[in-house]
Amino acid sequence: MSRVYNFSAGPSMLAEWVLNQAASQMLEYGNSGQSVMEMSHRSAEFKAIITECEQRLRRVMGIPDHYRVLFLQGGASLQFTMIPMNLLVKGHADVIHTGQWSKKAIAELNKIGRAEILASSEDATFSYIPDVDKLTYHEDADYVYICENNTIYGTKYKKLPQTGNVPLVADLSSCILSEPIDVSKYGLIFAGAQKNMGPAGLTVVIIREDLIGHAKSDTPSMLNYQIMADQESMFNTPPTYAIYICNLVLQWIEEVIGGLDEIQKRNTQKANLLYNFLDQSHLFSNPVNPKDRSLMNVTFVTGNEELDAQFIKEAKANGLINVKGHRSVGGMRASIYNAMPLAGVEKLVDVMKQFELNHH
Amino acid sequence: MSRVYNFSAGPSMLAEWVLNQAASQMLEYGNSGQSVMEMSHRSAEFKAIITECEQRLRRVMGIPDHYRVLFLQGGASLQFTMIPMNLLVKGHADVIHTGQWSKKAIAELNKIGRAEILASSEDATFSYIPDVDKLTYHEDADYVYICENNTIYGTKYKKLPQTGNVPLVADLSSCILSEPIDVSKYGLIFAGAQKNMGPAGLTVVIIREDLIGHAKSDTPSMLNYQIMADQESMFNTPPTYAIYICNLVLQWIEEVIGGLDEIQKRNTQKANLLYNFLDQSHLFSNPVNPKDRSLMNVTFVTGNEELDAQFIKEAKANGLINVKGHRSVGGMRASIYNAMPLAGVEKLVDVMKQFELNHH
Numbered sequence: 267m268s269r270v271y272n273f274s275a276g277p278s279m280l281a282e283w284v285l286n287q288a289a290s291q292m293l294e295y296g297n298s299g300q301s302v303m304e305m306s307h308r309s310a311e312f313k314a315i316i317t318e319c320e321q322r323l324r325r326v327m328g329i330p331d332h333y334r335v336l337f338l339q340g341g342a343s344l345q346f347t348m349i350p351m352n353l354l355v356k357g358h359a360d361v362i363h364t365g366q367w368s369k370k371a372i373a374e375l376n377k378i379g380r381a382e383i384l385a386s387s388e389d390a391t392f393s394y395i396p397d398v399d400k401l402t403y404h405e406d407a408d409y410v411y412i413c414e415n416n417t418i419y420g421t422k423y424k425k426l427p428q429t430g431n432v433p434l435v436a437d438l439s440s441c442i443l444s445e446p447i448d449v450s451k452y453g454l455i456f457a458g459a460q461k462n463m464g465p466a467g468l469t470v471v472i473i474r475e476d477l478i479g480h481a482k483s484d485t486p487s488m489l490n491y492q493i494m495a496d497q498e499s500m501f502n503t504p505p506t507y508a509i510y511i512c513n514l515v516l517q518w519i520e521e522v523i524g525g526l527d528e529i530q531k532r533n534t535q536k537a538n539l540l541y542n543f544l545d546q547s548h549l550f551s552n553p554v555n556p557k558d559r560s561l562m563n564v565t566f567v568t569g570n571e572e573l574d575a576q577f578i579k580e581a582k583a584n585g586l587i588n589v590k591g592h593r594s595v596g597g598m599r600a601s602i603y604n605a606m607p608l609a610g611v612e613k614l615v616d617v618m619k620q621f622e623l624n625h626h
Numbered sequence: 627m628s629r630v631y632n633f634s635a636g637p638s639m640l641a642e643w644v645l646n647q648a649a650s651q652m653l654e655y656g657n658s659g660q661s662v663m664e665m666s667h668r669s670a671e672f673k674a675i676i677t678e679c680e681q682r683l684r685r686v687m688g689i690p691d692h693y694r695v696l697f698l699q700g701g702a703s704l705q706f707t708m709i710p711m712n713l714l715v716k717g718h719a720d721v722i723h724t725g726q727w728s729k730k731a732i733a734e735l736n737k738i739g740r741a742e743i744l745a746s747s748e749d750a751t752f753s754y755i756p757d758v759d760k761l762t763y764h765e766d767a768d769y770v771y772i773c774e775n776n777t778i779y780g781t782k783y784k785k786l787p788q789t790g791n792v793p794l795v796a797d798l799s800s801c802i803l804s805e806p807i808d809v810s811k812y813g814l815i816f817a818g819a820q821k822n823m824g825p826a827g828l829t830v831v832i833i834r835e836d837l838i839g840h841a842k843s844d845t846p847s848m849l850n851y852q853i854m855a856d857q858e859s860m861f862n863t864p865p866t867y868a869i870y871i872c873n874l875v876l877q878w879i880e881e882v883i884g885g886l887d888e889i890q891k892r893n894t895q896k897a898n899l900l901y902n903f904l905d906q907s908h909l910f911s912n913p914v915n916p917k918d919r920s921l922m923n924v925t926f927v928t929g930n931e932e933l934d935a936q937f938i939k940e941a942k943a944n945g946l947i948n949v950k951g952h953r954s955v956g957g958m959r960a961s962i963y964n965a966m967p968l969a970g971v972e973k974l975v976d977v978m979k980q981f982e983l984n985h986h
Contacts, residue, residue, distance in 0.1 A: 270659030274666035277866055285653050285661050292649035293642065299630030299945065301645050303825045303871070306634035306948050339699040339827060340848055343862035347846035370847075377844040460863055465663045467699060467827040467865030484737040486707035487730075488700055502703035503820055505827030505865065506637055511663070585659065588666055 271610035274588035275417045275563060276440065276461035279605040283522055284514045295510075302510040307503050315506075316499070319513035326520055329449050329472055336471040336491065337499040337509055341458040342367065342439045344489075345469060346374035349435055349454065352481045352491045353409050354379040359435075360407045362427070365392040365416040366594060367437060375411070382407065391595065392419040394555035398427040409433045409453060415441035417461075418592040420565035420599065421558045426451055433477060440562050442470070443519060443604060445530035453477050459508060461562070462604050464515050468508035519604070529604055533561050536602050536611045540564045543615045549573075549622040553597070567597035568625075574598060577621050584617050586610070631970035634948035635777045635923060636800065636821035639965040643882055644874045655870075662870040667863050675866075676859070679873035686880055689809050689832055696831040696851065697859040697869055701818040702727065702799045704849075705829060706734035709795055709814065712841045712851045713769050714739040719795075720767045722787070725752040725776040726954060727797060735771070742767065751955065752779040754915035758787040769793045769813060775801035777821075778952040780925035780959065781918045786811055793837060800922050802830070803879065804964060805890035813837050819868060821922070822964050824875050828868035879964070889964055893921050896962050896971045900924045903975045909933075909982040913957070927957035928985075934958060937981050944977050946970070 272279045295302045298311045305312040320335045329335065338344070349371075350359065357379040361372055363386035372381045382404060385396035403410055410429045415422045417440040427434060433453020442457040449455065454473045460466035473491060481490045493501050523529055541559060544552045550566045552559070568574050574597055581589045591597040602611055632639045655662045658671045665672040680695045689695065698704070709731075710719065717739040721732055723746035735741045742764060745756035763770055770789045775782045777800040787794060793813020802817040809815065814837060819828035833851060841850045853861050883889055901919060904912045910926045912919070928934055934957055941949045951957040962971055 268659055269654060272660055272664055272666075274664075274669070277664055277666060277863065279664050280661065282653065285663075289649050289652035292652065293645050294629060299628055299947070300632055301640065303645075304632055304634075304637055304639050306632075306637060307826065309634070309948070339701070339704075339865075341699070341862045344699075344846075344848045347848060374846055377846060458863065460866075465865075465867045466667065466863045467868055486704075486734055486737060488704045488707060502701045503637065503818060503826045505699075505825075505868070506820075507825045507867070508827055508865070587659070588669070 268585070270585045270587050271606065271613060272587050273600045273602070273606070273614070275592070275599065275601045276458070276603070277466050278461060278601055278603050280464070280515065281518045281522070281605045283518050284511065287514050288511060303507045305506060307500060307506050312506055315510050315513055316504070319509055319516065322513060322516035322520060323470070326443070326516055326526060327447065327449060332475050333449060334473050334475060334478065334495045336473065336494050337504050338469045338471055338494060339467065339505055341466070341469055342437055342456060343370065345437070345456045345471065346371040347378070348489050348491065349411070350375045350378040351485055351489050353433075353435065353454070353477060355480050356406055356408050358382055358404070358407055360384050360403055360410040360432070362396055362398070362401070362412050363388060364395060364413055364421060365419050367416065368411070368413045371411060371413065371437065392416060392421065393553050395421050395423050395558040398423070398425055401427065403427065403429050403432060405430070405432065407432050409435045411435045413437040415560050415562055417563050417601070418595060420552070420554050420560045420563045422560040422562075424557060433474065441560070443526065443529065444533050444562055446526040459512055461601075464512035465508045467505045468512060532608065533602070533604065536606065536608055537561045537564060539608075539611050539615060540600060540602070543618060547618070547622060549626050550618055562601060562603055564600045564602060565591060565595070565597060566600075571596065573625060580621060581614070581617055584613065586614055586617060589614070628945070630945045630947050631966065631973060632947050633960045633962070633966070633974070635952070635959065635961045636818070636963070637826050638821060638961055638963050640824070640875065641878045641882070641965045643878050644871065647874050648871060663867045665866060667860060667866050672866055675870050675873055676864070679869055679876065682873060682876035682880060683830070686803070686876055686886060687807070687809060692835050693809060694833050694835060694838065694855045696833065696854050697864050698829045698831055698854060699827065699865055701826070701829055702797055702816060703730065705797070705816045705831065706731045707738070708849050708851065709771070710735045710738040711845055711849050713793075713795065713814070713837060715840050716766055716768050718742055718764070718767055720744050720763055720770040720792070722756055722758070722761070722772050723748065724755060724773055724781060725779050727776065728771070728773045731771060731773065731797065752776060752781065753913050755781050755783050755918040758783070758785055761787065763787065763789055763792060765790070765792065767792050769795045771795045773797040775920050775922055777923050777961070778955060780912070780914050780920045780923045782920040782922075784917060793834065801920070803886065803889065804893055804922055806886040819872055821961075824872035825868045827865045828872060892968065893962070893964065896966065896968055897921050897924060899968075899971050899975060900960060900962070903978065907978070907982060909986050910978055922961060922963055924960045924962060925951060925955070925957060926960075931956065933985060940981060941974070941977055944973065946974050946977060949974070
């Protein structure tokens with residue numbers, strides 16, 4: 267077996283510790299006589315798993331008691347619909363537009379209510395985050411919406427909008443669990459699991475209790491946070507195996523790594539290694555406003571499409587896969603989520619150094 | 627390791643062949659250097675898996691070319707909303723009401739349009755299927771809706787409604803892949819995967835092409851069959867690992883078992899063993915109209931709640947788990963999906979025989 271370093275934007279790497287646990291428990295979990303995949307979601311065995319998963323997430327992220335944790339399906343894309351369906355009362359929300367994912371969120375929001383776009387970084391191919399202190403938020407907005415880490419462009423909010431009494435709703439799909447955060451600053455956090463939490467097919471929503479219960483009566487049951495919260499994510503069969511893997515990922519963060527402070531330290535070390543190399547390189551450069559750089563997704567270009575393609579090919583030959591940038595921006599992207607080891611980033615930098623020597 | 631016989635209504639047993647494949651490929655799929663769980667859904671490796679899964683399903687079920695296969699999320703429960711959102715044009719559909727799952731489908735349909743209930747078996751605790759030949763279907767209905775196998779009560783349609791030009795929409799969650807069917811008799815078939823297809827978190831929709839494209843323009847993208855079909859189930863990240871397991875289940879049916887004719891033969895043998903025992907038992911009985919008996923879910927009672935509870939306990943002590951009936955009807959239920967071996971049903975009958983000797 268020869269495992270590659272997978273720089274995919276997601277789904278992406280999982281810790282080998284997690285995969286080894288999953289492999290060894292595939293035919294029998296504990297003494298249950300069954301795989302987790304075979305367990306009735308109403309069984310005591312599975313209820314213990316989903317409860318443990320929620321408790322771990324609460325401990326690891328420091329989620330206050332007046333927030334509910336929901337395990338849902340449909341990815342961030344379904345949240346683009348569920349959020350306005352559940353949170354719009356006055357009918358409009360403020361949005362800061364920082365790329366393709368906020369664009370999709372705006373499109374879905376506008377089917378249900380009205381998005382007021384406070385700022386956009388589209389003028390510079392979303393290579394920066396607008397200054398959140400210079401914006402005028404609507405006091406009567408139902409919420410303010412941001413995509414906190416922009417996977418495609420490699421940008422991240424380093425400061426959150428100060429929205430007063432208006433709840434902040436944030437898509438943390440590609441930065442959740444990458445560093446400690448203050449959950450109490452948000453009204454609602456959501457994330458697709460397939461980057462830092464586990465496999466695709468699970469969406470985690472962390473929602474302040476007072477934001478639950480405002481959906482219209484004709485809201486489809488599956489899209490109503492109230493029903494999902496009342497039924498503790500068991501209104502219907504939840505994605506049981508994905509929840510089990512998420513629990514293993516959280517166990518790895520908590521018990522093997524030692525929590526989010528340590529995760530942040532490691533992630534910072536990995537990102538610094540890459541950004542420091544890029545900043546002194548004569549061939550490669552990072553197109554993002556330095557103060558808005560993502561800790562998770564590092565974009566870079568040579569400025570020459572042929573060279574880019576050649577580098578992507580050489581990286582792959584060296585066991586570094588999925589370093590191709592998103593089709594909408596081109597170039598390269600290294601997604602260095604929690605499970606990417608430092609050794610993977612070191613190898614990437616080595617391959618970049620050699621490539622620079624050969625092509626400069 | 628001591629694996630149990632799991633009679634859960636779903637999620638339920640998977641073939642050990644499937645679990646062994648999944649365990650052995652957990653850290654590396656083929657020579658890809660990665661787990662399927664880590665694969666980018668846009669990678670060539672994963673595209674090969676989802677393509678193979680669709681092709682196998684088409685071969686195994688004999689799905690005609692003018693039907694599309696969609697791999698979605700949200701279970702049958704989200705289909706209760708997606709179906710009316712996409713298929714209602716005139717605004718109403720005929721429904722035959724055969725239990726809790728059709729009840730939920732009716733409730734969601736009525737949020738979007740109007741359900742015309744043609745018949746109901748609620749008068750006898752859903753222990754039979756209404757005679758579909760005696761019903762008057764509305765010629766102007768957008769579709770006729772049935773739940774073909776009723777997991778909770780152990781009933782199944784042995785004859786489909788003859789709906790003329792009106793498309794038949796059927797929930798096959800608990801009977802798909804249990805026997806050969808003629809897909810061309812349906813307009814739309816849907817099934818949650820967690821009974822006969824794989825893990826929870828994957829929903830398969832098989833839809834006749836002409837039924838795609840009728841959703842209103844403000845339909846959320848994630849709930850629009852047209853978008854899902856145009857993007858080949860890749861509008862957003864699909865539940866990749868669940869699709870991979872579904873492909874393994876289909877490979878097991880096709881290559882290990884030998885297809886749906888053989889599956890049907892085995893399922894009939896298992897069900898007959900159980901029903902024949904029940905029909906001659908002086909203690910246990912099956913409450914379902916004999917001609918409407920399910921091949922997948924066999925319900926039975928002693929007529930005494932204390933004895934029922936005692937039997938469930940003794941079954942568990944013998945490694946036969948989840949034989950408790952649904953809370954809404956009580957008694958016992960043995961769900962004997964494709965992956966339940968004959969030996970499991972034989973053991974169940976043995977335990978029932980012994981229990982009858984001890985308590986009669």
